[in-house]
Amino acid sequence: MTGLLRTILVQILAIALLNVGSPLVVQAEVIGTLAGLESAQRDTDLARVNRVLATAEARDQLQAYGVDQAQVEARLAGLTDSELSTLADKLESAPAGGDVLAVIGVVFVVLLILEAVGVIDIFKKFP
Amino acid sequence: MALAGCTLNPPRFPAEETAGLPPQVELTQVAFFPQKQYQCGPAALATVLRNSGAEGAPDELANEVYLPGRKGSLQVELVAAARMRDRMAYEIAKDLPSLLREVAAGSPVLVMQNLGVQPIPIWHYAVVVGYDLDAGTLVLRSGTTERRVMGMRRFMSTWNRAQRWGVVVLEPGQLPAGPQLDRYVAAAAGLEAVGRLEAAGQAYARAREQWPESAWPQLGLANVSYRRGDREAAEGGYLATLALDPRNVVAHNNLAEILSDRGCVAQARVHVEQAAALAKGTALEAAVAATAQHVAGATTADTAVSCPP
Secondary structure, X not given: OHHHHHHHHHHXXXXXXXXXXXXXXXXXXXXXXXXXHHHHHHOOOOOOOOHHHHHHHHHHHHHHOOOOHHHHHHXXXXXXXXXXXXXXXXXXXXXXXXXXXXXOOHHHHHHHHHHHOOOOOXXXXXX | OHHHHHHHOOOOOOHHHHOOOOOEEEOOOOOOOOOOXXXXXXXXXXXXXXXXXXXOOHHHHHHHHEEHHXXXXXXXXXHHHHHOOOOEEXXXXXXXXXXXXXXXXXXXXXXXXXXXXXXXXXXXXXXXXXXXXXXXXXXXXXXXEXXXXXXXXXXXXHHHOXXXXXXXXXXXXXXXXXXXXXXXXXXXXXXXXXXXXXXXXXXXXXXXXXXXXOHXXXXXXXXXXXXXXXXXXXXXHHHHHHHHOOOOHHHHHXXXXXHHXXXXXXXXXXXXXXXXXXXXXXXXXXXXXXXXXXXXXXXXOOOOOOOOO
């Protein structure tokens, strides 16, 4: 009886493992120019980005950051594999141009001083 | 006050760096789109897109590049939005003379700036539309200011803090003022990667004219032919690529795919073996292994098929 249970368990685990592995199976297809360039330029053994996985992660990230459901797919369509992976991994930390100044109090005073002495350039954008 | 400070002490370029540049340029015809709150990305992008003859109002672009959760726009999304209009966002070399050269040639440059300091960054996009070497100033479309005059020294510190990122938006097949093979082909390959084949083809063709000794534009053209379903042109293109660079992994691999599909299995095997040897230890190893498997499972066609020698 335990032998039978063990066999079933092993089979379930084997199928589960196969399923985990399946998105990583590489389909035979021509290699795009960009993949060739990136491989030649980086000159490292960085693994090639799996587009299916990177797209799924980037989709989740865009939605989490408030992009309208209706626009997500169109936005993903314009990105290369490595850009998708950048979006998936670094959306939180990558610079996002938008003039966000979310500081108050002491920091604000410090910024004013820095501005006055010409180190930074925040306040003169608006006339 | 800040302006006076700059004009009193303008930075001087070594003459060789600005040689051949007109001392003063302003692209007055470049449109101005005053930004809404946090939306300097869509506004700056609309400015350079319009200049390249592409459509895209800031409100429409906000749907494509604005990230509500970050109150801003990411560089990769600006590049992608240009791509989807068959425009190429070409990243310029990271120095001021290169930037000025693009402006002098008539291309406004979309730049990222950090208007804050490193620990408290305030990321901003603006468009450089002019400069004055004698006064040491730049002119930018920036935020709600149509003509923001900024000292070069001050501009440089804000640009430095944003890793000197700047792009010009080019029409398909247009070259920038300072074309570099790697950057140009990578931008064209970005168009190919997202399926903008017409624009990618035009860019590769222009690149082949500019750098006839490089295998990459030739490879790009072959890949565009393949994706359009023209396998005969693609096969010729891969052979031409290998004539320029006998060690091009992608050309060997893709040629093997085509040859095995049309029954030239022996020839396919030769190319996939070369590809495998060259791809060892690189990111392409798995893709080449998949091709090798495909070739191993292919059947040789009858004698009616004419295979290359």
